[in-house]
Amino acid sequence: MTLWYLLCLLVILQSCAARLPTNCKPSSYKISLVVPETSLTSTGNTFTGNVDITFQLMQKTSSLQLHSSHDRLTIKTLQLKHIATDTIIPQTSSVDETDVLTITTTQELEVGNYNLQISYDGRLSTTDMNGVYKSSYVDSTGTKKYLVATQFEATHARKGFPCFDEPSYKATFTVDITVPKGFLAMSNTEVISQNAPSLSTVRYQFQPTPVMSTYLVAFVVSDFTCTEVPGSSTKNHVCSRSETVNTRYWAVEVTPKLLNSLNVYTGIPYTESISKLDQVALPDFRSGAMENWGLITYREARLLFDPEEDGTSVKQTIALVIAHELSHSWFGNLVTLAWWSETFLNEGFARYFQNKITHERSIHVVRYFRRHCRY
Structure with missing residues (x-):
């Protein structure tokens, strides 16, 4: 995520955000989503979901608060149960304009x-x-293709599922997504099963995530293809539109080098937390990249390198952006800010390490560093 965007976001959040009470501590989410075929055409824009949240209540209360987007989500049913007694508790609910x-x-x-x-x-x-x-996007035959993607930082996870949408409320997330046959679903973790609920759909079930914040949850539903990264210490792929396959090679080459440098420097292997790393180039993306744990999303120009169109400076920028996002796996994902007022810690460490590890790996960015990274 670019530093200027997060600084602007910080000002907004400090001025208008309402904090949740601290009497609940979520531990796990189970999220089940269905993306219908019509939503991957020009005609539809809906999905359905179920979320199952386990949490600890630490103070007596007759009122619970969490987040749910008032204009993106419509709650159909809600059930609250006391786990020890298996008792369903009568309740009423409402969502206000502050979500x-x-x-x-x-x-x-x-x-x-x-x-x-x-x-x-x-x-x-x-x-x-x-x-x-x-x-x-429009493919090489002139056909318009559709996909679904996410961007949850900083306060947009509530637009995907009801949740405690603040960074300090860390939990595990177990996701399954049902999509039309012929589409690939990706999320933060590896697929553990794949089955067909019907002749026209496929259900992808993913491993539980590490303990992490809601803003790091991500998924992509597309017809993309992926290139496996050889020589990496973890399961690693670079994914994009199929006709861009020949522009993935620089990301494929540089990612394992940068990841290994971070493993060595921190002494905490990436795979101690999560077992795979997918990097996805999206045709429409709000920022340069986003450090979703295990599923990093990029603007195409920040991940794909075309030697016939792009110069050396583009190659350097891609290496720096990849290094920056990988750094967040430790600084931001593993160790997380308590509130957005500490954003400078996430971004400061990532900015430092993007230059340190690219330089160590002899990716020639020293002049770029002097020109763009003065403090």
């Missing part, structure tokens, strides 16, 4: 562990590239 979902119970809730199940309808954005949004 706060308030659940009010008829009796005071005791301290303990609870389960919250919510089913909902979602709307894909076709104008703003945040939350869950719909994108498109």
Whole structure:
């Protein structure tokens, strides 16, 4: 994520954000999504979802608060259950214009562990590239193709699923996505099973994530193809539109070198936290790149290098951007800011290491560093 964008975002968040109460501590989410075939054509822009949240209540209360977008999600059903007694608790709920979902119970809730199940309808954005949004491109035959992608930083995870959408509320996320046959679904972790609920759909089930913040959850549904990265210490792919396959080679070459440098420097191997790394080039993307853990998304120009069109400076920029996003796996993803006022820590470390490790790997960016990175 670019530093200037996050600094602007910080000003906005400090001035208008309402913080959630601190009486709940989520531990796990199970998210089940369905993207219908019509939403991957020109006609549709919907999806459906179910989220199952396990959380600990640390203070007695008769009111719970979390986030759910008031204009992107429509809640259909909501069930709150006390886990120890397996008791369903009567409640009412409402979502206000600040995206706060308030659940009010008829009796005071005791301290303990609870389960919250919510089913909902979602709307894909076709104008703003945040939350869950719909994108498109025109292939070499002139055919318009559609895809679905996410951008949840900083406060847009609530547009994909109801959640405690603040960075300090870290939990694990187990995702499954049902998509039309012929489309590939990708998320933060590896696919553990793939089955066909019907003749026309495929359901992808993914491993649980490490403990992480909501803004790092991600998924992409597309017809992209992927190139495996050889010589990497983890399962590693670079993915994009199929006709751009020949422009992936620089990312394929440089990624394992940069990843190994970070493994050595930190002494914490990437694979201690997560078992795969996919990097995806998107035709429409709001920022240069986003460090979603295990599924880093990029603007095409920040990941793909065409030697017939691009010069050395573009090659250097791609290496720096990849290094920056990989650095976030440690600085931001593994160790996370408590609130957005500490954004400078995430971005400061990533900016430093993008230059340090590219220089160590003899990717010639010293002149670029002097020109663009004065402090």
